Amino acid sequence: MATSPAAAPTSPPHGLSVGQLRELYYYLRLTRALEERLVALYRQNKVIGGLYRSLGQEGEAVATAYALRRRSDGTGDVLSPLIRNLGSMLVMGATPLEVLRQYMARGNSPTRGRELNIHFADLQRGFLGQISPLGAMVPVMAGITLGFKLRREPRVGMVYVGDGATSTGAFHEGLNFAAVQRCPLVVVVENNGYAYSTPVDRQTAAKAFVDKAPGYGIAGEQVDGNDVFAVYEAARRAVERARAGEGVTLLEVLTYRRKGHAEHDNQSYQPREEIEWWATHNDPLDRYVAAVRAHGWLSEEDLGAVDAQVDAELDAAVAAAEASPDADPATVTEDVYGDVPVRPHWTRLDPPEPSLA
């Protein structure tokens, strides 16, 4: 499955530099290692609520986002992640400390303890956190990319949906709207085999999600989602089409969810041997490392240096997250509106006074 090593040393493919290969490895390793730290924190009851892993899908999350134009001043491309796109968020500049604070519901998390995990946004850096009803971000990103088009800004949007979300009305309405308006949008359908416990053949009668693209009059591509190079190249083509005014692409990435929907899920519905096969034979990091080493693009020392860097960064981030304050109850009423205050519980006034509620 892995990109086959060439006999003689070659340049990295798809215009990537060795520096970029190192950066890709950094994000792949950072994603996996950050989730491993989160598992430890979850087991210590320091993660509030659920933990959602992307184990086995980090390759497509990182490689798709890596095809975007990344800026920190609000002029770059914008993506909207799903729950398994931690890697995409990190590529766009979300930091491990932000993610840790989110999962730990700290008062200085990007949402000040209001929202969970990677549900947070920063349009300056180019990411717009999802909400939980699936498919909803497709119409929102259709609007974002319509805005780019109306302003004649050469910017592109990318929105992630899972195999399950393709069954929603919002997915259809958003995709159709974007197709009609020829929005510069890439819709990444992450086919990881399961929507919670529901397998793909209970989700659609279509042979492949990419088959839906012609029905919308848009471009479609299907790619091996655990081949970082192939995903990057397909995403880059889709992004270029979008930037060139050629409209929407549906990019189906084939991958596999090796963990349950969330950490509490025992995966009773996934055959053990299926999980094992993907872990042993088709892990995106293993394949990436094998390829860069076989071609001599990155040495053992290069990779080890990145691993050490990731570990050091995560040590510091976890320490900072653990030292972060709890969320402040007094802030909960803020920012519901721009100009309308929300009143407190009258029972918590001294003395209790219902007319002040």
Added chain:
Amino acid sequence: MATVAPKPESVRLTEQGKPVTYLEAIREGLWEEMERDERVILLGEDIGAYGGAFKVTEGFLERFGPERVIDTPISETGFTGAAAGLAHLGFRPVVEMQFIDFISCAYDILTNYIATSRWRGAGPQPLVVRGPAGGGVRGGPFHSQNPEAAFAHTPGLKIVYPATAYDAKGLIKAAIRDDDPVLFFEHKWLYRRPQLREVLPAGDYIVPLGKARVHRPGKDLTIVTYAAMVHKSLEAAEILEREDGLEVEVLDLRTLLPLDEEAIVDSVRRTNRVLIVHEDTRTGGLAGEIAMRINEKAFAWLDAPVLRVTALDTPIPYAPPLEDAFLPQVEDIVRAARYLAAY
């Protein structure tokens, strides 16, 4: 950005000191906001070439072009979600629901996404969702609804429902300038009622959100109401004055979320008797919330229980005798007021 652009006949006619209808007032408000702020952009079904099912946006495509007057696929979730995306970028989208009944198709994106965006830290959502609401026009169950109660329970939204041409124009302009998402309900029974024609101020004006208006002052009883029921309540008040010598105050809420609690309490303290009248159905309707506020804040001033006149708890029927039976009528308001006055 203000210009003295030529306007199509339908809009220009309303600019010459002539009385305008409720519908024309909304059109003027939309037009003026599009003239003064290029971030204002319209999305909806059949709003461009056709000018909208009720012709509210007639002439807009010619003036503002297809990039600011966007005909959309039939997809309330799709175009409301797209409006949210545009709002993230600083546009001020105004979405038309062809009939407000179809807003239920966008319930998720409005309540889960748009209403929570600012609070979630994803940024403000300065957008307006507007459309024809209300019954009395023989529209049947899916072209007559008053969905305010379904949304009044959602923190982060504002809801406006004007009763007069003056308020309709001033409130649509205020809604567009507001930095929070506003649901703007237009009562279709009022759209072209000749009795509602009025001469509007020549210059720019707004009616602030969140402020009720006393339509008719009185000292014996307060009717708290909004939208089309303002006019039925005014009619009832005339009858009560003529036949019973009662001075009935009619308070038009104008904005339903946030409620102008101060105006309600102030009126109750003066009249000591309250009747709440709304066209929406009874159970879970806004009358319950209003009565609770009065209970919390003005209980000591009440000389009688707070009562309500509303539509029946049924879907909205089509046949005239059925719809008339379903809707609150002037006679219902008169009888309720007499009951209260005698309490």
